[in-house]
Amino acid sequence: MSKRAMLEGPSRLTQALQHLRTKPSLELSPTVRGLRIKYAFRNDHFGARYFVRESLPRIRYANPKLDVKIERLKKTIEDQWEPELEVIFSTGPKKMINPQGKQSSEILEELMSIAGGPQWLEWKAEHAKERKKRTAS
Secondary structure, X not given: OOHHHHHHOOOHHHHHHHHHOOOOOOXXXXXXXXXXXXXXXXXXXXXXXXXXXXXXXXXXXXXXXXXXXXXXXXXXXXXXXOOEEEEEEOOOOOEEEOOOOOOHHHHHHHHHHHHEOHHHHHHHHHHHHHHHHHXXX
8 A cells, every 4th residue: 555545544435334334333123124214305304314314324234134215205395295214114013203303313313212123222221321420420
């Protein structure tokens, strides 16, 4: 590797992999069969759009067999509909999340609370302990 390449820092591929592997792992419960996301193509539903751009690649990386359907629809000023995030389980009814007015991190937190796997639950418990320690100090 040349000196110049070493000085430039990590490659784009390395940066992408670091993002995909960021803790906590977004592994979903084995009972989750798929996700369906519907949001406006532009001018609305900002939280849902950022969720698809920032969090969905990490979810897909952690769950390669997950069936994900994304519907980006045109929405005019007159249209009055809200974005949808549907969690499809193999063992029961579907659950809906309403991303309207939420930030992408709030949408992710709600999804993982409903469908998160064991690694998410462990991370959440550790995170809660750390928060308690900080507030006690």
